[in-house]
Amino acid sequence: MSADPGDDPHVRHLLGAYVLDALDAAETRRVARHLRLCDGCAGVYVEVAEAASLLALLRAEDLRE
Template sequence: MHVRQLLGAYVLGALTPDEDRRVAAHLRSCAGCRAAYLEVAETPSMLALLLEEDLAEDPPDE
């Protein structure tokens, strides 16, 4: 599997330690994957801003 396919799991901390080391090593040497990583790197902090109501199928009326 190419590293780019693992970036989402990488930023969420969902990889095995071996996969995590492999992705980190690849990012040090590949500018293209590093750029792709930077596009998704803030995802966890953005997800943390969501409230449970934001994820409801029928959000409450304001």
């Protein structure tokens, strides 16, 4: 699949909220649709999702020096 986002602007600024399920229904649909069409944003989504998963593994003790 080639990067062809059509007329929809890139959604990279929404990906953090998308990963955390913090968007409203319309924004969620927009981002999901865009990710199916845009390889660039889909790649960034994978990176953001991986980072969020890793952050979930941190404990408070891990953040202290």
